Amino acid sequence: MAKSVAPATATKTRRELERAVVRFAGDSGDGMQLTGEQFTTESAWAGNDIATLPNFPAEIRAPAGTLFGVSSFQLQFGSQRVYTPGDRLDCLVAMNPAALKVHLADLKPGGLLIVNTSAYDKRNLDKAGYASNPLDDPALAERYRLHKVDMTGLTLEAQKDLPLNAKEKDRTKNFFALGLVSWIYTRPLEPTLEWIGKKFAKNKDVAEANTRVLKAGHAFGETAEIFGEHYTIEAAEMPPGLYRAMTGNRALAWGLLAAAERSKLPIVYGAYPITPASSILEELAMHKRFRIRTVQAEDEIAAVTAAIGASFGGAIGVTGSSGPGIALKGEGIGLAVMAELPLVVFNVQRGGPSTGLPTKTEQADLMQALYGRNSECPVVVIAPATPGDCFYIAYEAVRIAAKYMVPVMVLSDGFLANGSEPWLIPDPSTLPPMNVEFRTEQEGFFPYLRDPATLARPWVRPGTPGLEHRIGGIEKQDVTGNISYDPENHDHMVRTRAEKVRRVAQEIPPTSINGPATGDLLVVGWGSTYGSITAAVERAQADGKSVASIHLRHLNPLPPDLGHILREYRKVLVPEINSGQLVRVLRAEYLVDAVGFNRVRGLPLMSDEIHDAINQLLGERQ
């Protein structure tokens, strides 16, 4: 194949695009996540808005060449706002037959299909279940712009005089793909070259190999006759400022760091490793300077109860997990509700039930968050809308938990956790104040004496003279905190705990409406579907439809203005990655005839399908 490379005889056409969706797919060992991340960084340098979707198997080292071992990284980048990683692909890089088989259906007709021909051997074709080589089927090249490139051969050729073994040389072929796709979309190579320099500072040969291969891929696009045109995507108009790429899990962790700094309190984070939440624990463990104390607990129950013990001691107790772990934490959360101690619980939702789809996304734990504990056990529930929003949500969770002496559940998900976006770095001094006060005054002290505005009981640090007191999971008399089995007192306490959570509504800003304040249809979303919903609604608005959307960051309590807003539209649509959970809450709470749009595939919702659902609902005649 290398011989087919000829100097370009004609200037290649460069076409401007508004946006593009690219997916790198290959074997788990092909380095597709790294390739995607580097391509994301290059696109950030180019000033585009970006949304990413990493997708990888749960198996750590899945057998090579198999369908379930395929790993992929998708991103959408554009000169306009980009809300989602994209529905259909403009470009698919399929490093092996399994990747082609798994992902081809997502490529738009006429889309760019780039394959590494040398991986399409008998063995890999067999593993992917192809009876014959799909690249030989003329229909493939008719339907897509197929580019057959011997990436392995060209990769080896580029490094032929380097003192590395064949395996080491072969390992760099993902950078050939990266160089080639970078040329196709006119991405700057500098960030990747810098990354190589830093990453392999101690191994000059490997650094040289990766540099050469990256440039070889780029040059191949430039010189090979097969690529007739390539593309530019202008920088997006984004609010000015300093940006960084931010993933949801890192943002949750950094939100806690900000909360620790502003509250001047240590944070004890209890966690048991679980996908996709583990990286929060790992990130926090690197920041001991913020007085973040991480406990890798023996199990999920110990993780939440260690956090509760820390809160009892006057630190901020936080625990994080995914759905199955949250199920185990239920009794502990109940204790925090009863003891009226601050507690923050991160749930990075994944496909379920049971072990389910550990590496895939879902938002089916809303009911669990709201009701998944014994008895009347209300907690505050909030959810971030984007990866960067996780920073603000984590900070807000700590602020509310400490102010109201109440557990706060944060519902993130696998898509937000691993997805990244260009994030406008905030000035931390603009974050809301976090004034945590501990009671020291002995006069008139009772453990369950309440603040009239928040109903919070006083937080007392053990070690405070004269305020020795006992709390626990048994029902207690209001004010005194003494054990009480009195029926009327229990009824009063059940209502008081609920009212305390309800009062968090005073913290919720007016709901922002994307579109007309009254009209035919309101689309209501929560969590990671923000991007898909917004993109779909803006498209419908551009079509001239009377459609608006709102996105709920507060799920318990719900925003005080929500009931009023819902009644301003003829119809209400609630898209969710579950079988219809928020929609039930809205119907029960407000008696509105809200309709769900639900897909539970372990994937984000596509904006196309939401757009279709909007049209369908609007098309129905009353």
Next chain:
Amino acid sequence: MSSMGAGAGPGAAAAPKYTKKDFESDQDVRWCPGCGDYAILSAIQKSMPDLGVPKENIVFISGIGCSSRFPYYMNTYGFHTIHGRAPAIATGLRLARPDVKVFLVTGDGDGLSIGGNHMLHVLRRNVDVKILLFNNRIYGLTKGQYSPTSELGKVTKSTPMGSADRPINPLAFALGCGATFVARTVDRNIPHLDAMLKRAAQHKGAAFLEILQNCPVYNEGAWNVLYEKDSKLQFELRLEHGKPLLFGPQDDRRAVIMDGVVAKVVKAKDVPESALWVHDEKNVNAAKLIADLFAPEFPVPIGVLSAIEGTVYEDVLLEQERRAISDRGPGDIAKLLTSGDTWKI
């Protein structure tokens, strides 16, 4: 600093002169008449003034069960938590507040059944917590089901034809978990209970004290071997560091000796002094053999089986934090946010 260095941090106020009354809360004690817990409560309240710790710096944590009502009756800070989880709560508390002294009150069900996993890990990590495990070999609060320390074949409401599971030995369990302090005492031996409480309180790290306790309602006489005058004389083995393992009446003194790697009972007069097994609290392997001794084949040991030094979990973590801060300064979120790869628009 007081003798209770592990509890009160540097600069902590010296404790006032307390009496037992200072540690009694205003709550009515609600255990059954005759319950062994009364004696334990009274002994603990009485020993507290001698610890030299200001009472605001003392926290009692418990799980669920009869014993776990304990914190309500102590005029210190207290947290009555959920079934089995007290060790994890205490771990989080110690990590947040290394300056407070933490006692953990649990039972055979709470500590070794539903909370067995947490007990394992609090001992393994050697968190600086004083664990008082009241062992009555029965579930009392749920009205009389067998417990993980009940003897095989125990007939209870849930095992009308006798229990099918072999009991666990709390001392052997604790030693197997790597506990750095393991001791046993009895609810009806107040001076010994008092001495053991003080030893446990002074230990740096996790201290595990099994307190044999009588449940007069559901398991009366479970520890008769140490309650009845005659059998106590026959079977009680007082462990004392540096002293031989001798027990029994003066006129029929017996010795536990090591026969290979097996414990064996002989008449004391039949063996030379050099053959006696001299108790060494630092010898964990020997402690593991002692833990398994029980009547009627062997005596019932009480006292400190093992007391060794070990790295304390929260000390290590907090030292890492201090080092991180002294090496690179306290965290600065504004700096962190703008660190690494950023770009301007």
